Amino acid sequence: MQSSISDLTTETRSTRGSVPPPLVGASMTIVGDAMYVFGGRLVASRQMTNHLYILNLTTLVWERHIGPPGSAPPPPSRYFHSTNVYRDSFLVVFGGMGPAFSSSATQEQGDLCALDDICLFDLSSLSWHYPHISPSLYTPQARYAHLAECFDDKFLVIGGQDMANQYINEINVYDLKVGAWVQGESVDQHYGAYRAVAFCPRRPLGNNHDDDTGTLCIYSNYNFTNVTRSLLSCRPLHDRPVTFKDHSNAMSGTVLPPGLRFPSSHILGHHLILTGTFLTPTHCAFHIWAMNLSTLAWMRIDTGSSSSGSWNRSVLDSRQQKLYVVGNQARNILEDYNLRQINFDHVAIVDLEAFGIYTPPHYAPNAQELGLSMLNEPSLADMHIMSTDRHSIPVNSAILAQRWSYFAKRIMPDLQQQQQARRILQFTEPYTVTLAFLQYLYTDGLFTAQQHQPGVLARLLILAHMFDMPRLVQLTTHALHQLLTVTTASLVYETAALTCRTALQIRALRVMINARKMIQQVASKHAASPLPLDLMAQQQSPMALRF
Structure with missing residues (x-):
């Protein structure tokens, strides 16, 4: 049963169109509704390429990009380079390994060399740009298989290797606004794409309450037979020399990740997503x-x-x-890993919200106090809301119309024809739910204890779905994720099913199934070694379980 629940979180689909050939060392990025695949080495001919392929994520149709007439040509062919997204407007391509003779006519016989150039792909015009880079003492050494991150207007390059396969122990910073390398610092660790990832979180790691603005984090795994995991952070934009803080011993979990080769990392909400190939003598899996x-x-x-x-x-x-996740359902992962081959024939689409991983909603910091004070001020009201249990709440129709489009389009015109003293709207919910709904309309958030009662949240989500209120759907879905336990799972499941919140529904179902399994395990243990029921409940109570 557990595996069937997991199957609900992932959809596997075929891609069509000009599907990229199998590649080694190509880069992949997503911006908006498109995936961009650039460069790489062709597996069949071992020839380097500088082709750019674009996958429409709605239709899953590939097309090979051809630049507009008169636009700049693509960068020289390369692989094991980096491509990062800059403010959702540009792709930043740096480094990699390519032919020493960059001309496509002579690259077949050319020797390889490491690259140190920066190329920009404009996502609005779909054209390449080559910024003029001012001379600098901080210009990085040419490299491939490095780590790279964009943080605000800074582009950070970490580690990598030269053509002698020696690690380059430095961090370099390029200012994308100024167009110059502005910083270079040495580090005492080896970092590369084979065993490490870099990421820039938008919030402090762990319980650290220091100012973590501009923090760069590096997760590494090495010594794959007896894996060692390392999590370090530094602030290269602030601290000189760069000093690392070690968080390795603070990592926890029922099970920790095995050694993953050629890992990739992504930040979503409060989570780091880590992926890669797990390889042992008897097992290989993504x-x-x-x-x-x-x-x-x-x-x-x-x-x-x-x-x-x-x-x-x-x-x-x-x-x-x-x-x-790109790949090919019909191929063997071990064979492809040995070739370092990336396939693009199929995509597996994993719904991360079903695992409680998503971007939480944003709250306006000053909305709560102002909104609630306005709701509690009868002199500002020009109508009343009547709940099903006959409680009357004075409200301002202009505020309701601002955040409740159904009210503005369907109800407001009729109310304006009535005298103010007779403006009463009969609402279809009891007082507790009606008040919580009005509190949302006045504050644009869920701030009160009243709003966070499970039954009230469930009704708010149903109202949000019924009246097509995306902001309230997001807020209530997040709140129900937060309070999902064994005691609330059935309520959350039913509400999610009624409102088409599939990810929340799957997660609630997983909680119920896991709780049932635990209860069955407790029952079997009790049958084998009887304990008083109250003692057994204390030792194995599932009521506080969260998944």
């Missing part, structure tokens, strides 16, 4: 793990039977909160 950035606790993302086949690389669609 793994997905998540770490809560607040608690540093790991959990495995089980995708069920869809994990069969050859799955090679992941990329995150943060808007839809889904992870796309």
Whole structure:
């Protein structure tokens, strides 16, 4: 049963169109509703390429990009480069390994060299740009298989290797606004794409309450037979010399990630998503793990039977909160890993919200006090809301119309024809739910204890679905995720089913199934070694379980 639940979280689909050929060392990024695959080495001919392929995530149709007439040509062919997204407007391509003779006419016989150039792909005009880079003492050494991150207007390059396969122990910072390398610092660790990932969280790691603005984090795993995991953070934009803080011993979890080769990382909400190939002498599989950035606790993302086949690389669609994994269902993952081959014939789409991983809603900091004070001021009201249990609440119709489009379009015109003293709207909910709904309309948030009662939240989600209120749907769904336990799972499941919140429904179902399994385990243990029922309940109570 558990595997069938996992199957509900992942959809596997074929891609069509100009599907990229199998590639080695290509880069993958998602911006908006498109996936971009650039560069790589062709597996069949071992020839380097500088082709750019674009996958429409709605239709899953590939097309090979051809630049507009008169636009700049694509960058030289390369692989094991980096491509990062800059403010959802540009792709930033740096480094990699390519032919020493960059001309496509002579690259077949050319020797390889490491690259140190920066190329920008404009996502609005779909054209390449080559910024003029001012000379600098901080210009990085040419490299490939490095780590790279964009943070605000800064582009950070970490580690990598030169053509002698020696690690480059430095961090370099490029200012994307100024167009110059502005910083370079040495580090005493080896970092590369084979065993490490870099990420820039928007909130402090663990229980650290220091100012973590501009924090760069590096997760590494090495010594794969007896894996060692390392989690370090630094602030290269602030601290000189760069100093690292070690969080390795703070990581926890029922099970920790195994050693993953060529890992990829993504940030979604309060979680780090880590993916990569897990390889042992007897087993090879593509793994997905998540770490809560607040608690540093790991959990495995089980995708069920869809994990069969050859799955090679992941990329995150943060808007839809889904992870796309490219591969080929019919191929063997071990054979493809030995070739470092990435396939693009199929995509497995993992709904991360079903695992409680999503971007939480944003709250306006000053909305609560002002909104609630206005709701509690009868002199501002020009009508009344009547609940089903006959409680009358004075409200301002203009505020309701601002945040409740159904009221503005369907109810407001009729009310304006009535005298103010007779403006009464009969609402279909009891007082507790009606008041919670009005509190949302006045504050644009769920701030009160009244609003966070499970039964009230369930009714608010149904109202949000019925009146097509996306903001309230987001807020109530998040709140129901937060209070999901064994005691609330059935209510959450039924409400999610009624409102088409599939991810929340699946997560609630998983809680109920896991709770039932635990109760069965407790019962079998009790049958084998009887204990007083009250003592057994104290030792194995499932009431506080959360998944």
